[in-house]
Amino acid sequence: MQPGDGIIDKMNEGLTSPKFVFFFVSGKSLQSNMVKLEWQNALYKATKGECKIIPVRVDGSTMPPVLLQNVYIDMFANGIEAAIVQIVNVIQGNNTFTPQHMGFSNLTYSFSGNPSVAVDIVISASHLMEPNPSFLVLIDNEEGEIKIEMNGGVPHRGGFNKGITLDNGIVVNGFAIAPLGGAITPKMPTKLKITPQQGKLVAFRGVLHQASYDEWKAIPPRN
Structure with missing residues (x-):
């Protein structure tokens, strides 16, 4: 919109012939008469087959009863990353339904190599940039039995952590590692090389990603 443009005119223009209308459902949007x-209006057009309305739940608000027949995107439950991916897939005509219990991870990892020689781990972002590439590599090795390098010698911080209790009660060791700056993008993955020391084998168990100050989430392996 430009200065002087009429808000109602622009609303009418935007709703004249859209293919998709994404309704972001929140406490504030439900209270707005203009949004209503x-x-x-979009729902009326949808009943005539002129467009498709896709509700996107932004907070814990209750979905309007008239929209309960629509399969909606649950940003509140699944996070903004999953919601963006689903919105893009809806526009592109891809099947985006994912059962709630499966969740979504923008990060995945691949694992290759010989545990007696060296193991390579590649952590990739599938759709979005990850601004905090801080990881915890889970291992059964003791301190000094492995060496971890990042992206061929990129400066990083971290160190060995002993006795980490996972959500399932299993206790493992871990090696925290994070680059000194930078981010992961779909075209710029993080690469780790684990080399055994003292004649030991690399006993790799998985990778966690630091989602917040005190929260670590498991990264699923790439299929």
Whole structure:
């Protein structure tokens, strides 16, 4: 919109012939009469097959009863990353339904190599940039039995952590590692090389990603 443009005119223009209308459902949007006018107009067009309305739940608000027949994107439950991916896939015509219990991870890892020689781990972002590439490599090795390098010698911080109790009660060791700056993007993965020491084998168990100050999430292996 430009200065002087009419808000109602622009709303009408935007709702004239859209293929998709994404209604972001939140406490504030449900209280807005202007938003109500927009989504009800879109719903009317949807009943005539002129567009498709896709609700996106942003917070814990209750979905309007008239929209409960629609399969909606649950940003509140699954996070903004999963919601963005689903929105893009809806526009592109891809099947985006994922059962709630399966969740979504923008990060995946691949594992290759010989545990007696060296193991390579590649952590990739599938759709979005990950601004905090801080990881915990889970191992059964003791301190000094392995050496971990990042991206061929990129400066990093971290160190050995002993006795980490996972959510399932299993206790493992871990090696925290994070680059000194940078991020992971779909075209710029993080590469780790684990080399055994003292004649031991690399006993790799998995990778966790630091999602917040005190929360670590498991990264699924790439299929």
